[in-house]
Amino acid sequence: METRVSTDVEAAVALLAADEVVAIPTETVYGLAANATSPQAVEKVFRLKARPASDPLIVHVRDAEAIEELGIAVPLWARRLMSLFWPGPLTLLLPKSERIAPQVSAGLPHLAFRAPAHPLTQELLKHLSFPLAAPSANPFGHTSPTTAEHVKRYFDRQIPLILDGGPCQAGIESTIIGEEKGRFILYRPGAISREQIEEVLGEKLHVRSTTSVPKTPGQFARHYAPKKPLLYGWKTPPIEANASLIFLSPPEGLNHSYLHSLSLNGTLQEAAHTLYATLHRCDQEPTEFILVQQIPSTGLGEALHDRLHRAHTRSVFTIGHSNHSWGEFLALLRRYEIGALVDIRKQPYSRYVPHFSQGPLQKSLHEAGIAYEWQPLPKKLPFTLSRALQEYLHVVILCAEGEPHRCHRFQLSDQLKQEGFTVLHILPEGGLRLHHAPISLELGEKI
Numbered sequence: 142m143e144t145r146v147s148t149d150v151e152a153a154v155a156l157l158a159a160d161e162v163v164a165i166p167t168e169t170v171y172g173l174a175a176n177a178t179s180p181q182a183v184e185k186v187f188r189l190k191a192r193p194a195s196d197p198l199i200v201h202v203r204d205a206e207a208i209e210e211l212g213i214a215v216p217l218w219a220r221r222l223m224s225l226f227w228p229g230p231l232t233l234l235l236p237k238s239e240r241i242a243p244q245v246s247a248g249l250p251h252l253a254f255r256a257p258a259h260p261l262t263q264e265l266l267k268h269l270s271f272p273l274a275a276p277s278a279n280p281f282g283h284t285s286p287t288t289a290e291h292v293k294r295y296f297d298r299q300i301p302l303i304l305d306g307g308p309c310q311a312g313i314e315s316t317i318i319g320e321e322k323g324r325f326i327l328y329r330p331g332a333i334s335r336e337q338i339e340e341v342l343g344e345k346l347h348v349r350s351t352t353s354v355p356k357t358p359g360q361f362a363r364h365y366a367p368k369k370p371l372l373y374g375w376k377t378p379p380i381e382a383n384a385s386l387i388f389l390s391p392p393e394g395l396n397h398s399y400l401h402s403l404s405l406n407g408t409l410q411e412a413a414h415t416l417y418a419t420l421h422r423c424d425q426e427p428t429e430f431i432l433v434q435q436i437p438s439t440g441l442g443e444a445l446h447d448r449l450h451r452a453h454t455r456s457v458f459t460i461g462h463s464n465h466s467w468g469e470f471l472a473l474l475r476r477y478e479i480g481a482l483v484d485i486r487k488q489p490y491s492r493y494v495p496h497f498s499q500g501p502l503q504k505s506l507h508e509a510g511i512a513y514e515w516q517p518l519p520k521k522l523p524f525t526l527s528r529a530l531q532e533y534l535h536v537v538i539l540c541a542e543g544e545p546h547r548c549h550r551f552q553l554s555d556q557l558k559q560e561g562f563t564v565l566h567i568l569p570e571g572g573l574r575l576h577h578a579p580i581s582l583e584l585g586e587k588i
């Protein structure tokens with residue numbers, strides 16, 4: 142199937158009426174749209190995205206009146222929000238309608254609705270006799286698209302039409318709000334800030350979903366993620382030659398081939414507009430991983446922070462010690478903003494480098510504000526790391542450096558990779574190296 146990219150609304154109307162899937166522009170991100178009243182059409186969206194059936198879709202309508210036409214009783218709080226923010230990047234959880242295909246709400250007690258503000262999609266909705274179920278137009282878990290070209294990269298030859306509305310203005314998904322037992326809930330921070338909504342409702346919003354790293358590896362869902370490992374949360378991302386670097390605003394006097402800033406003037410609005418496009422660009426650069434500076438989590442920043450936190454790869458660093466003086470070692474930990482050190486050496490003392498014995502090590506780390514844990518049992522390591530990663534973004538494993546321990550370090554990396562961790566080695570001379578080959582290949586052996 143050929144994928145056309147055009148502004149042909151009439152063609153989109155005909156395709157959607159025939160239960161086909163069409164990509165549509167919105168002010169937030171591009172959506173993968175289908176007739177929300179047709180189970181077959183909705184099924185196609187789930188299949189294309191490889192999205193679990195348990196993850197519900199947002200229903201896109203022209204305006205508040207279209208909700209009334211579906212026979213839904215809209216509560217007063219929702220009416221107030223609609224009148225102020227629709228059409229716009231706000232999704233509301235409302236009572237269900239019999240007319241909408243049951244797959245759309247995935248068995249949940251509410252249906253999510255929003256009226257997108259993009260003129261092309263508004264025109265499309267005016268010509269349709271049904272609303273559109275539309276998730277973001279990316280395969281499940283991947284970075285959302287903010288241009289027609291991003292969509293084409295994901296779904297070329299899989300959908301008949303992408304309506305090209307240019308780059309999305311807001312650039313980040315809609316805010317999702319609902320009510321449970323008399324309390325207002327923020328299900329997803331988005332392009333309208335929490336503060337804006339709280340002002341209208343006159344009440345604080347409660348947060349439902351958590352942005353913290355889940356408790357067990359199996360629970361971990363990486364979302365909004367580029368293909369490459371992404372490490373978020375640096376006060377100052379280290380200047381690594383093999384990384385794409387993302388800063389909030391242009392850093393002064395820095396020279397690097399793959400340096401990006403989300404906003405020239407440091408505004409969060411501009412940062413939201415450019416974030417996903419920047420992640421798409423980083424994925425295409427000849428680098429191995431992506432390092433992203435921490436975003437302040439107030440106002441629009443809450444949504445940016447949330448997405449980057451979810452895009453963050455579950456990663457650990459390894460570091461050796463016998464080549465280092467204590468000062469060099471500490472400088473490396475600082476450079477990589479390490480929050481916790483897990484010591485996996487079998488002995489709590491070091492005969493050859495006494496300053497790396499457990500006592501002095503623990504004391505110095507404590508003074509440097511770095512948490513310390515001794516875990517000499519390999520079997521318990523993944524659990525210890527998972528727990529440490531709930532609290533600290535950057536966790537390092539301390540091994541003894543030098544042969545044959547170096548070999549041990551690579552073997553350990555293989556094991557951790559199998560457990561789903563991305564492993565980065567902090568080299569003795571500084572610099573990060575991504576572990577991506579089995580030990581025999583890393584050491585230049587033939588298999």
Ligand code: TXA
Binds near residue numbers: 169172196253277278
């Ligand atoms: O800005 C947006 O909202 C974009 C554009 C295309 O409109 N759409 C979007 O859809 O981000 P999607 O599917 O990528 O994310 C929708 C989120 C999901 O996390 C889903 O769990 C939640 O909305 N959601 C949808 N219906 C829900 C419901 N009935 N109850 C609770 N959460 C719901």
Ligand code: MG
Binds near residue numbers: 285
């Ligand atoms: Mg999405």
